[in-house]
Amino acid sequence: MIAVDWGGSRLRAYRLDGQGNVLASRQGAWGALECGQRFDEVLVATLGDWDDSAVVMCGMIGARGGWHEMPYLACPIGIDEIARGLQRLPGGTSDGRDAWLVPGLRCAEGNATPDVMRGEESQLAALLDAMPAGEFRVCLPGTHCKWVRVRDGRILGxxxxxxxxxxxxxxxxxxxxxxxxxxxxALDGDAFDLGLExxxxxxxxxxxxxxVRTAALFDRLPPSSLSSFLSGLxxxxxxRGTLEGSSAGRGPVHLVGSQQTLEPYARALARQGMEVERHAEDLVARGLHGIWARRASSP
Amino acid sequence: MIAVDWGGSRLRAYRLDGQGNVLASRQGAWGALECGQRFDEVLVATLGDWDDSAVVMCGMIGARGGWHEMPYLACPIGIDEIARGLQRLPGGTSDGRDAWLVPGLRCAEGNATPDVMRGEESQLAALLDAMPAGEFRVCLPGTHCKWVRVRDGRILGxxxxxxxxxxxxxxxxxxxxxxxxxxxxALDGDAFDLGLExxxxxxxxxxxxxxVRTAALFDRLPPSSLSSFLSGLxxxxxxRGTLEGSSAGRGPVHLVGSQQTLEPYARALARQGMEVERHAEDLVARGLHGIWARRASSP
Incomplete structure (x- = not known):
């Protein structure tokens, strides 16, 4: 099968073997919010000569204004329920593949309106399969950073x-x-720590x-350190807004993302005395494989 | 004399009579950060046929990278000390006027690095002259909103x-x-109040x-109300960051700015049970006149 992580500004496709191992990966030309609704054309061009018949997609491609709007399923939720929420793209792709979309998630954890995610649930699916029993915190940094509480294979909120x-x-x-x-x-650790403080x-x-401006004006920091200070702030x-007053969970915070994205988060959490465990972002491929493998027989 | 409020993105010139009343005002073509260092050319074109010989300027025109860098004087400070800090522009203008610049202010009120202002001190000068004894809070909303504590004619911080x-x-x-x-x-009061809450x-x-995004996604607010919700937030x-743990001062909060800028601030303060008094932003002309009138005899 082919796993596709199609966010607003980025498309990544992974060709997987029957056990969910990545055989090859490709970057598409357009994000779901950038391609002017030419979803089929962009996907077909990206997959090219890969001859797998099944494609499973997650991310903004399933948002309102995307290819096919998928609902947000309510938390708490486990992988089996996410898998039951898979929907087949009507008509498939123009090159004859069966395409499926993963639903998004919503939760009402202390918010006036529900919070939502699209795409991260598929990364989480890979983690959930590998985690021991107990409650953990997962952080997926990015444009919109998600902090997730998981317990015993389920996403709580x-x-x-x-x-x-x-x-x-x-x-x-x-x-x-x-x-x-x-x-x-480049991350200047001291300036970053000053921002945290x-x-x-x-x-x-x-x-x-x-x-950030006055630090520059009064030469408290060199120009090259200002971005690290801002990042720390x-x-x-x-x-502060996420951890205060929230249950801590046991064990390390699980961080998912690229090396560069995770570095400041790992540093900030370490300075608060919290352990971290890092995971590469391409675990989304394994997560999509897991969701696909658990789906009910197709309708 | 001519009073000039020359900020980063805007130039406003006022022609004043001997008592500081505005006879006429003009908007210049370029802000101090936009005019590519052509300060003299822009000012001369703006003042045109006004035949006054003295020009007093405040704002980013006195910043590093502006026409003539002016120091930041330390708070607490009164108008007399600001007036003593006036500096003559070397060589004057190319159309033969005497030009003066007002210094900026700095203060270290609870900050790791001093905070700074340029331009607002001249608006404050007009207020200080008109205020009774006692401590007041002044708020000058804008790109960078200033909250000022004043007492007995002096700017405390x-x-x-x-x-x-x-x-x-x-x-x-x-x-x-x-x-x-x-x-x-347009300000939607209910959506704004929801943001405050x-x-x-x-x-x-x-x-x-x-x-703001989830409120739109779940139709909690119509699209036309989202900007008010964001503004309220x-x-x-x-x-919260400014008033908490800070001494309240007596009497109303003095708000300085355009009608449109002040409306949400007046509403937010009223909902916290605070009285407000509004002042138009062109009081900067009277403030510059006051500073100019109190200057020591020119060097």
Whole structure:
């Protein structure tokens, strides 16, 4: 089968063997929100000569305005129930494949309106299969970072923080970004830690971020360290808003993402005395395989 | 004399009589950060046929990278000391006027690095002259909102919140902005109040702003009300970060700005049981006149 993680700005396809091992992977040209509704054309071009007949997709491709709108299933939920929620894409693809979509999840954990995820449930499916009994916390950093509580193979609930998107806006589009050199942001651990520390003080995020500017103005930090300070401020506020007053769970926090994305989270959690265990983001392929393997016989 | 409020993105010039009354006002073509260092050319074109010989300027025009870098004077400070800090622009303008710049202010009120202002001190100067004895709080909303404590004619300290800039980024550049109709944002009082209320709950700003998206997804708010909800969330967090644990001062909160800018702040403060008094933003002209009138004889 072929597993497809098709988010708003990115398409990744994985060709899997019968045990869910990745044989090959490809990056598509367009995210689900960027391709102007040319979903079939983009997918067919990406899969090309892979001759597998089944395609299982997760992510924004199943959102309203995506290829085929999928419901949000309520938490708590386990993999079997997610698998029962798979839906077949009407008509399949133009190159004759059977395509399936994974539902999204919603939960009402302490929120006025339910929180939602699309795509992360498939990464979580891979973790759930491998975890021992007990309650754990999983963090999936990104544009919209998800913090998830899981217990005994079920997803209990989660919350979303817009940390990645707010960072990108302040880094590249704000008056703060003008103070920072262009190019990749290397993590300056000391400046990052300073941001974490400031985030624990009174004043709130909207005041704290202005300190990126004054730190530059009064030469407290070199320009190349300002992005790390900003990152520390934001992740510090995210941890404060997410961990305070919430049950801790046992064992390490499970972090899912690329090496570069996880580095600041692992550092921030370590400074709070929390253990972490890292997982590569392509575990989504194994998760989609697990969901697919458990589906009821197709309708 | 001519009073000039020259911020990063805006130039406003006022022609004043001997008592500081505004005879005429003009908007210049370029802000101080937009004009590519052509400060003299832009100012001369703006002032045109006004034949006054003295020009007094405040704002980002005195920042590093502006026309002539002015120091930040330390708080607490009164108008006389600000007036003594006026500096003459070397060489004047190319059309033969004497030009002066007002210094900025800094304060270390509970911050790791000093906070700063440029321009707002000249608006405050007008208020200080008119206020009775006692301690007051002044709020100057905008891209970077300033909250100022004043007492007996002196500026004690202040803090900056990036509320306006973060609102603009999330409104126009984020995934949340795509959910909102284009055009002017009319204030929906109920949606705004809902945002204020959510801001008082646990979770933090980075989580709360994602609720703009879920409120749209689950039809809790119509698209035209989402910007008001976002505004309520941000101003609610600003008030929480600014007012909590800070001495309240007596009497109303003095709000300085345009009618449209002040409306949500007046509403948010009223809902916390605080009285407000509004002041138009062009009081900067009277403030610059007051500073100019009190200057020591020119060097």
């Amino acid at each position: 989660f919350s979303t923080s817009m940390t990645g998107e707010v960072y990108a806006l302040l880094r590249h589009r704000s008056v703060l970004g003008r103070l920072m050199p262009a190019g990749d942001d 400031r985030a624990r003080s009174p004043g709130g995020l909207l005041r704290h971020v202005f300190e 934001l992740i510090g506020h995210e941890l | 202040f803090s900056t919140s990036m509320t306006g800039e973060v609102y603009a980024l999330l409104r126009h550049r984020s995934v949340l902005g795509r959910l909102m109709p284009a055009g002017d944002d 959510r801001a008082r709950s646990p979770g933090g700003l980075l989580r709360h702003v994602f609720e 941000l101003i609610g967090h600003e008030l």
